[in-house]
Amino acid sequence: MPELGRAALVVCFGLALYAVGAGFWGAHTRRRRLALSAQNALVAAFLSAAVAAGVLLVALITSDFSFTYVSAFTSRELPLTYKITALWGGQEGSLLLWLLVLTGYGAAAVLLDRKAGRELIAWVVPVLGVVAAFFSMLVVFVASPFATHAAPADGLGLNTSLQSPYMQAHPPLLYLGYVGLTVPFAFAMGALLSGRTDERWIVATRRWTLAAWMFLGIGQLLGAKWAYEEVGWGGYYAWDPVENAALMPWLAATAFLHSVMVQEKKGMLKVWNMLLVILAFSLSLFGTFLTRSGVLSSIHSFTEGSIGPWFLGFICFVVAGSLALLFRRLPLLRSKTKLESLVSREATFLYNNLLLVALCLTILWGVTFPILSEAVRGESVTVGRPYYDFFLRSFGLPLLLLMGIGPLVAWRRASLRSLGRTFLWPFAFGLVAGGGLVAAGAGSSLPGLIAYTFAAFVTATIVLEFARGTAARRALAGEPVPRAFASLVARNRRRYGGYVVHAAIVLLAIGVAGSSAYDTSHTARLAKGQSLKVRDYTLVYRDLRRTRAQNAVETRATIDVYRGGDRIAVMHPGKNNYPVEQQISNEVAIRSDWLTGEDLFLITEQVNPNGTIDFKAIINPLVNLIWLAGVVFLLGSVVTLWPDAREERRLAVRYGRLAPET
Amino acid sequence: MLTTAALVLGGLLAVAAVWFVARPFLRSPASEEPLVEPGRAERERLALEEERDRALAALKELEFDHRTGKVSDDDYRSLVGELRRAAADALRALDRGRGQIDVRSREG
Amino acid sequence: MLAVFLLYSSIAGGGTPSLRPSSLAGHTGKVSLTGYVLKPVTGDAHGAGLHFRLRDVKGTATVPVVYTGSVPDLFRPGRDIVVEGRFQNGVFVAVPGTMVTKCPSKYTPKKT
Numbered sequence: 001m002p003e004l005g006r007a008a009l010v011v012c013f014g015l016a017l018y019a020v021g022a023g024f025w026g027a028h029t030r031r032r033r034l035a036l037s038a039q040n041a042l043v044a045a046f047l048s049a050a051v052a053a054g055v056l057l058v059a060l061i062t063s064d065f066s067f068t069y070v071s072a073f074t075s076r077e078l079p080l081t082y083k084i085t086a087l088w089g090g091q092e093g094s095l096l097l098w099l100l101v102l103t104g105y106g107a108a109a110v111l112l113d114r115k116a117g118r119e120l121i122a123w124v125v126p127v128l129g130v131v132a133a134f135f136s137m138l139v140v141f142v143a144s145p146f147a148t149h150a151a152p153a154d155g156l157g158l159n160t161s162l163q164s165p166y167m168q169a170h171p172p173l174l175y176l177g178y179v180g181l182t183v184p185f186a187f188a189m190g191a192l193l194s195g196r197t198d199e200r201w202i203v204a205t206r207r208w209t210l211a212a213w214m215f216l217g218i219g220q221l222l223g224a225k226w227a228y229e230e231v232g233w234g235g236y237y238a239w240d241p242v243e244n245a246a247l248m249p250w251l252a253a254t255a256f257l258h259s260v261m262v263q264e265k266k267g268m269l270k271v272w273n274m275l276l277v278i279l280a281f282s283l284s285l286f287g288t289f290l291t292r293s294g295v296l297s298s299i300h301s302f303t304e305g306s307i308g309p310w311f312l313g314f315i316c317f318v319v320a321g322s323l324a325l326l327f328r329r330l331p332l333l334r335s336k337t338k339l340e341s342l343v344s345r346e347a348t349f350l351y352n353n354l355l356l357v358a359l360c361l362t363i364l365w366g367v368t369f370p371i372l373s374e375a376v377r378g379e380s381v382t383v384g385r386p387y388y389d390f391f392l393r394s395f396g397l398p399l400l401l402l403m404g405i406g407p408l409v410a411w412r413r414a415s416l417r418s419l420g421r422t423f424l425w426p427f428a429f430g431l432v433a434g435g436g437l438v439a440a441g442a443g444s445s446l447p448g449l450i451a452y453t454f455a456a457f458v459t460a461t462i463v464l465e466f467a468r469g470t471a472a473r474r475a476l477a478g479e480p481v482p483r484a485f486a487s488l489v490a491r492n493r494r495r496y497g498g499y500v501v502h503a504a505i506v507l508l509a510i511g512v513a514g515s516s517a518y519d520t521s522h523t524a525r526l527a528k529g530q531s532l533k534v535r536d537y538t539l540v541y542r543d544l545r546r547t548r549a550q551n552a553v554e555t556r557a558t559i560d561v562y563r564g565g566d567r568i569a570v571m572h573p574g575k576n577n578y579p580v581e582q583q584i585s586n587e588v589a590i591r592s593d594w595l596t597g598e599d600l601f602l603i604t605e606q607v608n609p610n611g612t613i614d615f616k617a618i619i620n621p622l623v624n625l626i627w628l629a630g631v632v633f634l635l636g637s638v639v640t641l642w643p644d645a646r647e648e649r650r651l652a653v654r655y656g657r658l659a660p661e662t
Numbered sequence: 663m664l665t666t667a668a669l670v671l672g673g674l675l676a677v678a679a680v681w682f683v684a685r686p687f688l689r690s691p692a693s694e695e696p697l698v699e700p701g702r703a704e705r706e707r708l709a710l711e712e713e714r715d716r717a718l719a720a721l722k723e724l725e726f727d728h729r730t731g732k733v734s735d736d737d738y739r740s741l742v743g744e745l746r747r748a749a750a751d752a753l754r755a756l757d758r759g760r761g762q763i764d765v766r767s768r769e770g
Numbered sequence: 771m772l773a774v775f776l777l778y779s780s781i782a783g784g785g786t787p788s789l790r791p792s793s794l795a796g797h798t799g800k801v802s803l804t805g806y807v808l809k810p811v812t813g814d815a816h817g818a819g820l821h822f823r824l825r826d827v828k829g830t831a832t833v834p835v836v837y838t839g840s841v842p843d844l845f846r847p848g849r850d851i852v853v854e855g856r857f858q859n860g861v862f863v864a865v866p867g868t869m870v871t872k873c874p875s876k877y878t879p880k881k882t
Contacts, residue, residue, distance in 0.1 A: 475729070
């Protein structure tokens, strides 16, 4: 069976190469059949990749240890669901998953996006082919999932920290995001290559970009939740380079989603948008390169491994090639419109973009500086949390504020007087909220206070937008409030879906501010019967128990939690010992208070031989708003993505598929 | 045994791939029309249409913003005139452009 | 303009030097030490301090370390760790709670 997998991958590679060659030639000489043939090759590449993935999946499920990959990442007593998701638990399998998603997106994009026009698609196909060729080359020649060896009796098992539902869902969602950014990139390059730099490429890719961005965001939140619950140090984001690897393309994509609106409405920022989409795609490649190549542990392990140099080379090729192409086609991208006023919605979008890109680049610098420093000076440095926190505050807080200002400013230019009137209520609300917060003790952290106040301001603007819109709709159509609201959103899906997403970001900001600026932690060594007090909770250590589970020995302490004299919970923090994998994992206990959104987080740091336990108790205020934000984010994105029949028609007429209605 | 089956399946896959790729050539050779490359006139028309759509959308958005109170009466008055003029210009340019295309196609 | 600001602030505010046991000599400020944990490991991280020796990941130089605070799950002799602290009187005194282990798989490293 591994031969079938290998054959499928070789076929996939061949098809990708064909798509590149035939695609470029067909588009260049305008041979329709050749271009169509290249398009078919891309679809067939997806099917081959699917066959290969199927072979690996079957091998995993049947525990065929003759596959090196299966024996490296599964074992006989591993639960079935983890055997399946071990498909992306290791280097080779995750590359195969990347290839599958890539060819899947590619096939879907060229088949479904007929409004983009045959001429554009003819050039998009070879670009997608180039990326597909690279990844299929990797799985065929460099990191094959189908390597075989003499089958051992049992496999090595999956890393215990990956044995969690979050870690099962996290990679595929993240890949749907990362890889999804290839589509707008390919369309952008297609637009440049074909010379059709009209809005067509943006309109065609808008949904793909939004979907990829949505998946990337959700994937990151799942990763954060995993870190919070499974790694269990009390936090959810450590500014680790592999975390930043996903954040950077997401920030670039966020900037892109905003600036394309300016291009659509004003015809401005065409070159900037091209640069952004190249940046987003390059960062997604760079992100996966960072995570895989070992370059982060040391520069030496990078050059010893095989995959790193290939990725680096490809990234350089992509960046150089796309920039060169952009430079050549620069004359086609001139726009006639100029920025009229620094106080206009275009201007706020520009500030938003500048801040997002600045944050993205500072993170990039923080990630690459240690690597560069080691390469150049031989001595490495560690860039820690203070660096990232500083820039997150410097750029993030103004961004938060802009989220409230932007929607309220008119296009082209807004007079200060009208601004004053529109902002009066939200500004007043923000002031009152700020005052209240100081009174409630939030002044202990200035950035936290600012974040909360800005969040209040933005919330007021969003509520106002919905209220005013619904009122206007009622005045126009005489509908009752709920129907007016529904039809308002239905007619302006992008705008109001966007507002919902903004609301999600506000929730995220409040949750992050609360749990990072206002958290408390206490540690104590307790014997049975002793207690630890943290804020208004009293924790009493009652008992310690050891039980045997399927592949682990579980040690759990029983803690009674009291607040105000009442016992409100019993918690069981502890540790798991996995004999096969020879690992110990911390199993934290979390109690979420649904009213206040805060978490009581208990860690058993150390079980001592004399029966005492070192406990750490952390209070994270408002942290659950972060997860709630994820749900709202998903909702808002879906609303924004929802197809609008009338707009589709209008675009179809414009691009000549339908006859214009006179 | 398993290996032969795998190789046979792999071979079938390769054949299927080649067939799939060659399909456009196996169909009617008459469909060998070149990919339409938009001429300058066509490109200009598209640009004008985008211009028109943009102007009309901006007008619509201004109305909406005014109704929801985001744009004051004064600002509305000063902006709506410009936008209406821009929309009218775009529509006129488009009609002129269309006329030119019709003339060209009639002349053959 | 932005670029200059970024570069300045990153160099000025940013990194703590990242060293190996063999390169510790002469550094007196706060540094980040990377090394391979050697047996034996004695003491109590939540008490008087956890004592162990760190060796160069690819080398032979070793240094004694004393550490207090949270110990990551993956910590044990034979693992690579990173810890921040100061080199004082021949002993590396760690800043509490700053130990990080390097994950054996290529995915997310474990952290305290």
